[in-house]
Amino acid sequence: xxxxxxxxxxxxxxxxxxxxxxxxxxxxxxxxxxxxxxxxxxxxxxxxxxxxxxxxxxxxxxxxxxxxxxxxxxxxxxxxxxxxxxxxxxxxxxxxxxxxxxxxxxxxxxxxxxxxxxxxxxxxxxxxxxxxxxxxxxxxxxxxxxxxxx
Numbered sequence: 001x002x003x004x005x006x007x008x009x010x011x012x013x014x015x016x017x018x019x020x021x022x023x024x025x026x027x028x029x030x031x032x033x034x035x036x037x038x039x040x041x042x043x044x045x046x047x048x049x050x051x052x053x054x055x056x057x058x059x060x061x062x063x064x065x066x067x068x069x070x071x072x073x074x075x076x077x078x079x080x081x082x083x084x085x086x087x088x089x090x091x092x093x094x095x096x097x098x099x100x101x102x103x104x105x106x107x108x109x110x111x112x113x114x115x116x117x118x119x120x121x122x123x124x125x126x127x128x129x130x131x132x133x134x135x136x137x138x139x140x141x142x143x144x145x146x147x148x149x150x
Contacts, residue, residue, distance in 0.1 A: 001042045001043065001045055002042070003040055003041065003042055004040065004041070004042075004043060004055055005038055005039065005040040005129065006038070006039060006040075006055050006056070006058070006061075007036050007037065007038040007130075008036075008037050008058055008061050008062060008065065009034060009035070009036050009037075010034070010035045010036075010037065010062075010065055010066070010069070010070055011032065011033065011034050011035070012032075012033050012035070012069075012070050012073055012074035012075075013030060013031070013032055013033070013074060013075050014030060014031060014033055014073050014074065014075070014076055014077075014078060015028055015029060015030035015031075015076070015077045015078070016028070016029070016030075016031075016077065016078040016079065016105040017029070017077075017079055017083070017105075018080075018104055018105070018106065019079070019080045019082050019083045019104065020082075021104075028077065031135045031136065033073075033133060033134065033135060034133070034134040034140075035065070035069065035070075035114070035131065035132070035133050035134075036130070036131065036132040036133075036134075037061065037065055037118065037128070037130075037131060038128075038129050038130040038131070038132075039055065039056065039061070039122065039126050039127060039128055039129060040055075040126075040127050040129050041055050041056075041125050041126045041127060042055070042125065043055045055126065056122075056123070056126055064118065064121045064122065065118065067121075068114075068117045068118055068121055069114055069117065069118070072099065073099065075097055076097035076098070076099045077091060077095060077097065077098050077099070078099045078100075078101060078105040078110075079091075079098065079099075079100055079101070079105065080100070080101055080102075080103065080104050080105060081100045081101065081102055088100065101113070106141075107133050107135045107139070107140070107141040108141045110133060111131050111133050111141050111142070111143040112143065114131055114133070114143075115128060115131055115143050115145075115148070118131075127145065128145060129144065129145045129146070130142065130143065130144050130145065131143040
């Protein structure tokens with residue numbers, strides 16, 4: 001059986017600010033993010049399975065990505081924990097979805113974080129091989145498993 005790749009696209013709205021940055025992105029601002037998740041493996045060959053011929057049901061893939069990424073980050077404000085503590089406290093007091101990271105919440109760093117979260121949730125026969133996170137119509141970052149093998 002051939003190894004195949006499938007990709008599912010997701011969208012979410014998220015705000016962030018880059019602590020200590022020397023440009024406009026140091027201010028709270030938002031993006032309409034588009035995330036492509038690509039996995040590879042061998043489609044199911046079990047003739048008794050309702051999933052025969054599928055690598056993973058797109059609905060199952062959607063459930064994993066929604067639980068691990070979209071539901072957490074959609075309409076959230078994402079900040080580095082190193083941001084001003086008083087500001088963080090005020091924001092958390094007034095808004096429910098303030099998500100703190102241990103890293104600068106750039107598109108590049110978010111991809112690495114997303115990859116680690118997703119890899120832990122996929123079944124053994126499935127391998128995460130690529131993520132693409134589009135921040136604007138003309139700006140995106142990509143993560144490839146082959147670039148991150150130890």
